[in-house]
Amino acid sequence: MSPSAPTLPSSRPVAVVAGVIVLAVLAVYWNGLDGPFVFDDVPAIVENPTIRRVADALHPPSDRGLPVTGRPIVNLSLALNYAAGGLAPRGYHMMNVALHALTALLLFGVVRRTLLLPSWNHRFTGFATWAAGTVALLWAVHPLQTAAVSYVVQRAEILVSLYYLLTLYAFARSTACHPLDDKGPTGWRALAGWGSVAVAAAAAGMATKEVMVSAPVMVLLYDRTFVAGSFREAWRRRWLLHGALGATWVMLAALMLGTGGRAGTAGFGLGISSWAYALKQCDALTHYLRLAFWPDALVFDYGGMVLVQNVAEVFPQAMLLFALLAATAVALWRWPRAGFVGAVFFAVLAPTSSFVPLADTMFEHRMYLPLATILVGIVLAISAAAQPRAIVFLAWLALPLGWLTVERNQAYRSEVALWRDTAAKRPENVRAHYTLGSVLAAQGRWADAIAEYERALRLRPDSPEANNNLGNALVQTGRAAEAVPRYEAALRSAPSADAHNNLANALQRLGRLPEARAHYLAALKLRPTLADAHNNLGNVLAQSGEFPAAIEHYEAALHARPDLADAHANLGNVLAQSGNVGAALAHYETALRLRPDFLDARFNLATALTELRRPTEAIAHYEEVLRRRADYPGAREQLARAQVMRDVLGK
Numbered sequence: 001m002s003p004s005a006p007t008l009p010s011s012r013p014v015a016v017v018a019g020v021i022v023l024a025v026l027a028v029y030w031n032g033l034d035g036p037f038v039f040d041d042v043p044a045i046v047e048n049p050t051i052r053r054v055a056d057a058l059h060p061p062s063d064r065g066l067p068v069t070g071r072p073i074v075n076l077s078l079a080l081n082y083a084a085g086g087l088a089p090r091g092y093h094m095m096n097v098a099l100h101a102l103t104a105l106l107l108f109g110v111v112r113r114t115l116l117l118p119s120w121n122h123r124f125t126g127f128a129t130w131a132a133g134t135v136a137l138l139w140a141v142h143p144l145q146t147a148a149v150s151y152v153v154q155r156a157e158i159l160v161s162l163y164y165l166l167t168l169y170a171f172a173r174s175t176a177c178h179p180l181d182d183k184g185p186t187g188w189r190a191l192a193g194w195g196s197v198a199v200a201a202a203a204a205g206m207a208t209k210e211v212m213v214s215a216p217v218m219v220l221l222y223d224r225t226f227v228a229g230s231f232r233e234a235w236r237r238r239w240l241l242h243g244a245l246g247a248t249w250v251m252l253a254a255l256m257l258g259t260g261g262r263a264g265t266a267g268f269g270l271g272i273s274s275w276a277y278a279l280k281q282c283d284a285l286t287h288y289l290r291l292a293f294w295p296d297a298l299v300f301d302y303g304g305m306v307l308v309q310n311v312a313e314v315f316p317q318a319m320l321l322f323a324l325l326a327a328t329a330v331a332l333w334r335w336p337r338a339g340f341v342g343a344v345f346f347a348v349l350a351p352t353s354s355f356v357p358l359a360d361t362m363f364e365h366r367m368y369l370p371l372a373t374i375l376v377g378i379v380l381a382i383s384a385a386a387q388p389r390a391i392v393f394l395a396w397l398a399l400p401l402g403w404l405t406v407e408r409n410q411a412y413r414s415e416v417a418l419w420r421d422t423a424a425k426r427p428e429n430v431r432a433h434y435t436l437g438s439v440l441a442a443q444g445r446w447a448d449a450i451a452e453y454e455r456a457l458r459l460r461p462d463s464p465e466a467n468n469n470l471g472n473a474l475v476q477t478g479r480a481a482e483a484v485p486r487y488e489a490a491l492r493s494a495p496s497a498d499a500h501n502n503l504a505n506a507l508q509r510l511g512r513l514p515e516a517r518a519h520y521l522a523a524l525k526l527r528p529t530l531a532d533a534h535n536n537l538g539n540v541l542a543q544s545g546e547f548p549a550a551i552e553h554y555e556a557a558l559h560a561r562p563d564l565a566d567a568h569a570n571l572g573n574v575l576a577q578s579g580n581v582g583a584a585l586a587h588y589e590t591a592l593r594l595r596p597d598f599l600d601a602r603f604n605l606a607t608a609l610t611e612l613r614r615p616t617e618a619i620a621h622y623e624e625v626l627r628r629r630a631d632y633p634g635a636r637e638q639l640a641r642a643q644v645m646r647d648v649l650g651k
Helices: 011-032 041-046 072-085 089-115 128-141 143-149 152-174 187-191 194-206 210-228 231-247 249-258 260-264 274-293 311-334 336-349 370-385 388-411 415-425 430-442 446-459 464-476 480-493 497-509 513-526 531-543 547-560 565-577 581-594 599-611 615-628 635-649
Strands: none
Touching: 011 089, 011 128, 011 143, 011 388, 041 072, 041 152, 072 089, 072 152, 089 128, 089 143, 089 152, 089 370, 128 143, 128 370, 128 388, 143 152, 143 274, 143 388, 152 194, 152 210, 152 231, 187 194, 187 231, 194 210, 194 231, 194 249, 210 231, 210 249, 210 336, 231 249, 274 311, 274 370, 311 336, 336 370, 370 388, 388 415, 415 430, 430 446, 430 464, 446 464, 464 480, 464 497, 480 497, 497 513, 497 531, 513 531, 531 547, 531 565, 547 565, 565 581, 565 599, 581 599, 599 615, 599 635, 615 635
16 A cells, blocks of 8 residues: 555644744835846836836837846736836835845745655655745745846746745645555546646747756656656656646747847847857856855855857866766666756746846846755755754854845845945946946946946947946037947947937937938837837927928837826927827826926926916916026026916906
8 A cells, every 4th residue: 555645744833934924025025125226127128118017018119139028927016016006116116025025935835845756765854844834934035046036027037936845845746646546546537626737837938038948858757856866757657637738838839939039139030049048058067066155255246248268168067067967867767866956957047047148147136046956955955964853953043144135135126336345346248337427427427427337448449338328428418429429339339229329319410311310210110119119209300390290200109108207298299280289288298297397398388388378277377387497598588488378368
């Protein structure tokens, strides 16, 4: 007779441990809730029109390689945030923290249920809750996790890990053993109930991030290792469930094909050698491993595509990884439970950290779920070498780890602090310097911004981003003529819609309207939904008296970005000049609703009200303009005109 399944321990310790995990997450991430949007948060959230309506969210942008491209579930989660609180970052951070806590609880559940399976011969009965709780607690407060939790758009990593763990958890629940059968249900019974939850979670994960690709294989390996005892028995008993899990790959394939390798940011078409990328991953993976044990120098951004061409540069790292892979392979044969832990580590990292090139070679958020396997490995090692209850003392490590997480979150409270920290730790990081320059420029610190752009260009003179951003700073400081060659250098390195648009802006300032028009059109050819280019081209057309064409481009800008106040104001101007003052009024009012400090729109609104013989309303707006800026050109004269009209009309 097969041994009976153990009775699960009291639920009271489970509730206590779960509560401690949630409270710990809140404690270490509370100081990061007011952080701003940073880096890819801007294009993926602030400039993402598909999150404005929940109904559009399952069709994320596919023309750029954004963190939401080909990931409808991630985009949907951002749309829900937008529906609840617009673009206020705090709500997005709160959801990240909540999802992180939920993922930690799922990790707790997966490890606990696994340790209670009959295949362990009751070794952890009565202790599984504390061992699993220790793993989940350390994982939840580890500072390495800030790269996923505190950086809003890397919610993708949290969500895919949540679905990965939910798939494993639901599978473990689906194999709940009958007293006379410790290998779990078969056939349709395996697919019913929790089995269906596992398939649904796998499908959702495939629509969240490509990391999910290994989940069906890892579930089969889990079945063989902890439940069925062999691949043959696992497949014989649950072929329908494993087949359904494998079928979710169709969704991932469709999403990848539909976005052309995530808009050209992943795959073998990037012009990058798989060998060079794989060599760099030897350095990346060993660096991640070091940070897991000693998280002393966390870096927000490692600088995009940084490659290794010579194996000698990473020979020690490559040997270490080869040894770990070999040990995992041997363990899968001789000590399958330990081997499973190593297999999950490499399987989760394989899509981003093997030989398939990605536009960014290193990111710490890629260790979000793999970190759990390291902690589980430590628990298993200590349980083999000492009394299992000694593992609980590891939980005290949550205090220093949590403190380091609180300290790390300080960097995320300010864009300047985050990028200064990155540039200081990675002074050769070109992207850190030019992005820091952009943040300083947004604060009007033009001299400091230009200095950072020039540092970036000393490191890489052909950097399209640094050239483009330096051009922007030169334009803003009245040096449009100097900016033109910078934009041209950016376009020679990497033609982009933004660089064409910015060059056109500089040419427009210099009065070179035909050239400006050509570059706006080039920008829109590359990115038809670029609202700024539509708006700016509308301005050129309006200056040339081509009002119908200008109106068409303003409307295209507003279709792409309904909240673009400049486009509303500009469309109002053209409509007013075309004699349609009533329609212009509505756009001025919308522009002011979006930007209450938009003085030009307020002045033009007052002028339109005067034209419509509504002087009392016009006077209020003229007075507000003068209150905010006493020397606003023409405001006093127009106020006097409106006052005379009010006196004449008697209203």
